[in-house]
Amino acid sequence: MLKINDLHVHYGGIHALNGITLEVPENKIVTLIGANGAGKSSTLKSIMGLAKTSHGTIQFNGEEITGKPTTHMVSQGLILVPEGRRIFSNLTVEENLFLGSYLRKDKAEINKDLNWVYELFPRLKERLWQMAGTLSGGEQQMLAVGRALMSKPKLLMMDEPSLGLAPLIVKDIFNIIKEIHRKGMTILLIEQNAKAALEAADYGYVLETGIITLEGPGKELLVNDQVQRAYLGDHK
Amino acid sequence: MSLQTFLQHLVNGISLGSLYALLAIGYTMVYGILRLINFAHGDIFMLATYIAFYSVTTFLLPWWAAFLIAIILTALLGIILERAAYRPLRSSPRISIMISAIGASFLIENLAIVIFGGRPKAFPIAPIFSKILVVGDVSISIVTVIIPIVTAIALFILNYIVNKTKTGMAMRAVSKDYDAAKLMGININYIISFTFGAGSALAAIGGILWGLKYPQLIPLMGIMPGLKCFIAAVIGGIGNIKGAVLGGFILGLGEIAIVASSPALSGYRDAFAFVLLIVILLFKPTGLMGKNSAEKV
Numbered sequence: 160m161l162k163i164n165d166l167h168v169h170y171g172g173i174h175a176l177n178g179i180t181l182e183v184p185e186n187k188i189v190t191l192i193g194a195n196g197a198g199k200s201s202t203l204k205s206i207m208g209l210a211k212t213s214h215g216t217i218q219f220n221g222e223e224i225t226g227k228p229t230t231h232m233v234s235q236g237l238i239l240v241p242e243g244r245r246i247f248s249n250l251t252v253e254e255n256l257f258l259g260s261y262l263r264k265d266k267a268e269i270n271k272d273l274n275w276v277y278e279l280f281p282r283l284k285e286r287l288w289q290m291a292g293t294l295s296g297g298e299q300q301m302l303a304v305g306r307a308l309m310s311k312p313k314l315l316m317m318d319e320p321s322l323g324l325a326p327l328i329v330k331d332i333f334n335i336i337k338e339i340h341r342k343g344m345t346i347l348l349i350e351q352n353a354k355a356a357l358e359a360a361d362y363g364y365v366l367e368t369g370i371i372t373l374e375g376p377g378k379e380l381l382v383n384d385q386v387q388r389a390y391l392g393d394h395k
Numbered sequence: 396m397s398l399q400t401f402l403q404h405l406v407n408g409i410s411l412g413s414l415y416a417l418l419a420i421g422y423t424m425v426y427g428i429l430r431l432i433n434f435a436h437g438d439i440f441m442l443a444t445y446i447a448f449y450s451v452t453t454f455l456l457p458w459w460a461a462f463l464i465a466i467i468l469t470a471l472l473g474i475i476l477e478r479a480a481y482r483p484l485r486s487s488p489r490i491s492i493m494i495s496a497i498g499a500s501f502l503i504e505n506l507a508i509v510i511f512g513g514r515p516k517a518f519p520i521a522p523i524f525s526k527i528l529v530v531g532d533v534s535i536s537i538v539t540v541i542i543p544i545v546t547a548i549a550l551f552i553l554n555y556i557v558n559k560t561k562t563g564m565a566m567r568a569v570s571k572d573y574d575a576a577k578l579m580g581i582n583i584n585y586i587i588s589f590t591f592g593a594g595s596a597l598a599a600i601g602g603i604l605w606g607l608k609y610p611q612l613i614p615l616m617g618i619m620p621g622l623k624c625f626i627a628a629v630i631g632g633i634g635n636i637k638g639a640v641l642g643g644f645i646l647g648l649g650e651i652a653i654v655a656s657s658p659a660l661s662g663y664r665d666a667f668a669f670v671l672l673i674v675i676l677l678f679k680p681t682g683l684m685g686k687n688s689a690e691k692v
Contacts, residue, residue, distance in 0.1 A: 209574055233580035241574070245575035249571050250567055250571075257561075257564065310579070
């Protein structure tokens with residue numbers, strides 16, 4: 160579904176991505192793990208057209224999308240839940256959700272998706288009229304995911320959805336991710352919480368300072384020595 | 396002061412406050428989205444009065460058509476201003492875009508002197524606007540009554556657009572977070588153009604009403620009202636539309652109050668705005684309705 164080939168990204172003088180190649184097949188959860196500053200967010204930003212790609216190609220459903228404006232990516236169903244949630248704190252919860260469906264015209268379908276989001280996150284339904292900025296961190300993450308679902312994603316990308324949340328909420332979030340996936344959603348998940356991410360994922364990539372150093376099915380990476388040492392803490 | 400004169404002054408104050416409010420909103424809307432003080436806003440206001448003037452005198456249009464054309468053309472000019480002077484600098488340091496705003500202001504003023512001539516022109520006033528209304532002992536010109544009514548209608552429409560429509564929702568989203576707004580599929584350029592168009596249309600309405608009340612046009616007529624309305628926006632809390640309206644009314648009513656209290660003080664009416672600004676900034680640096688927000692980088 161998504162194919163990235165030899166992607167390079169520069170920020171000023173920094174070479175953030177040094178030629179990464181990865182693929183997200185349909186109906187799978189793929190995860191990209193790595194330490195802070197490895198280039199995980201840069202990857203997502205360049206897919207969305209928020210960061211300039213200096214070299215390489217990004218293909219989505221066979222279409223070359225490298226260098227297209229972000230609006231185009233969104234209209235094609237390429238949706239990102241950004242790092243740090245980035246909800247609109249000055250808008251109500253309901254308005255945030257409506258903005259998710261900004262480009263959509265299919266009213267009946269929008270209402271169906273809205274009900275689905277309420278089903279997934281009953282807490283949001285109780286707080287529709289509240290300003291989004293008054294929600295707790297976990298609720299804000301739920302809103303960010305709900306807002307993304309309102310965009311009718313074909314590929315849902317999540318950047319550190321568990322960042323800064325209490326362990327109990329993290330568990331909730333991962334359950335939601337699995338639940339969304341069961342409905343047939345393709346997901347590209349970026350996480351520092353490598354254990355939870357690899358457990359949920361069908362396939363994983365390990366990113367280190369702008370290059371992919373390891374890849375394989377999630378279950379295999381979980382027991383891989385190198386991954387265990389670097390990201391899971393060696394308990395042997 | 397008799398009740399009669401008090402009412403007279405009150406009506407005048409409300410009317411002036413309405414004009415300030417119309418102009419102040421343009422400053423606050425642009426600031427809310429671009430974090431930019433659009434110094435050319437007062438000149439946009441001046442252009443609207445000249446467009447209305449030429450539509451009536453040269454093109455012999457009826458007043459309502461002239462006003463409509465002035466509002467539409469001014470909105471377009473606001474959009475062109477943003478495209479030409481601000482958009483190319485959007486990712487530059489904020490100081491560059493501010494200097495560009497000051498440059499645009501000077502350019503428009505001086506172009507206006509060249510094109511329109513420096514000699515004052517008399518704004519053509521249709522007979523229906525020159526009637527005098529007598530209510531009890533108070534006699535007021537009809538324009539003084541029309542101004543607040545038109546302002547109220549314009550504010551109602553703006554409020555509806557900002558709070559109830561999709562575009563308005565997108566405007567508020569863009570003012571919070573560019574990148575997150577892009578991730579919703581919002582076209583930032585369109586929203587910014589729309590904001591400039593709406594702000595300039597309000598300035599045009601203000602300019603036309605201003606012309607009806609103070610019917611003398613000169614190319615530099617936008618400077619003082621522009622400056623004062625910028626102050627009104629800051630007093631109300633820049634970035635906040637309701638604050639801009641409040642600031643506009645405080646300024647208008649305050650100015651009239653000074654003139655009314657003593658004719659000897661009337662020379663200081665312009666100073667009032669600046670003194671008030673200093674006082675407000677001393678005690679409430681974010682303005683009356685402004686929120687303390689971290690600088691967006």
